[in-house]
Amino acid sequence: MFAEFAFPIFERSINEYHVIDDVYQPTLNPFEKGSIEHLLYAKNWVDTVQWHYEDIIRDPQIDPVAALDLKRKIDASNQVRTDMVEYIDSYFLQKYSNVVVKANAKINTESPAWAIDRLSILALKIYHMSEEANRAEATPEHRAKCQEKLNVLLDQKSDMFVSISQLVEDIENGDKYMKVYKQMKMYNDEELNPVLYQNKK
Numbered sequence: 181m182f183a184e185f186a187f188p189i190f191e192r193s194i195n196e197y198h199v200i201d202d203v204y205q206p207t208l209n210p211f212e213k214g215s216i217e218h219l220l221y222a223k224n225w226v227d228t229v230q231w232h233y234e235d236i237i238r239d240p241q242i243d244p245v246a247a248l249d250l251k252r253k254i255d256a257s258n259q260v261r262t263d264m265v266e267y268i269d270s271y272f273l274q275k276y277s278n279v280v281v282k283a284n285a286k287i288n289t290e291s292p293a294w295a296i297d298r299l300s301i302l303a304l305k306i307y308h309m310s311e312e313a314n315r316a317e318a319t320p321e322h323r324a325k326c327q328e329k330l331n332v333l334l335d336q337k338s339d340m341f342v343s344i345s346q347l348v349e350d351i352e353n354g355d356k357y358m359k360v361y362k363q364m365k366m367y368n369d370e371e372l373n374p375v376l377y378q379n380k381k
Contacts (some may be wrong), residue, residue: 181341181345182296182348183299183340183344183345184341184343185189185308186220186296187337187341189217189220189224190220190221190299190300190303190304191303191307192210192271193225194224194303194304194307195307196208196210198307201232203232203236206221209221209225209281211216216271218302219264219268219271219281220268221368222264223261223265223268223301224304225262225299226260226261227304229257230257231256231304231308233253233254233257234254236250236364237250237254238250251276252334260370261297263298265294266360267293268292268293268297269291269293269358271290272291272293272348272358273294273355273360276351276352276358279351279353279354280354281354282354282355283379285357286354286355287357287358288347288350288356290347291359292304292344292348292359293339293356295343295344296344298339299344300337302333302337304328305331309329309333312326313327313330318371327341
């Protein structure tokens with residue numbers, strides 16, 4: 181079950197990030213380079229850093245110059261996240277390249293890797309909502325509300341485990357087939373973003 185395999189790797193990444201809890205700390209990926217474990221850990225680490233970028237940029241007292249620099253870091257991080265999702269889909273494409281697709285096979289709107297991307301973000305939501313549900317200085321009302329939200333997130337986790345497993349199983353059996361669409365993000369491309377290419381004139 182790929183989701184059950186990936187989730188503890190995401191949790192390890194999140195826990196190890198929070199030992200120092202600094203967006204500028206180096207990544208110390210414990211898995212062998214080139215392995216799917218290494219890729220999943222790296223993917224979640226990028227997600228975790230970006231989660232905290234998003235927290236920092238919402239500081240009402242943030243210096244505008246620092247905010248602009250952070251916005252550019254978020255843009256760059258989004259591109260890296262997209263690239264990593266495509267690498268994970270490449271893993272699935274290679275793994276199931278010899279599957280005979282049935283004549284009545286259907287296509288899924290979401291590839292396995294984009295579902296795994298959502299699972300990585302869900303792991304972060306669970307971690308941080310659990311923190312809030314157990315924050316000693318918070319009011320009992322706050323903790324209770326966060327516990328309710330945490331329960332929903334944990335239910336979503338169970339549902340995602342099932343749905344991702346079903347999708348991968350369907351691909352493995354030839355009942356569904358994969359197509360990977362490159363995201364073709366435009367805002368970082370000097371040939372596609374009008375602000376960037378007009379500035380080159």
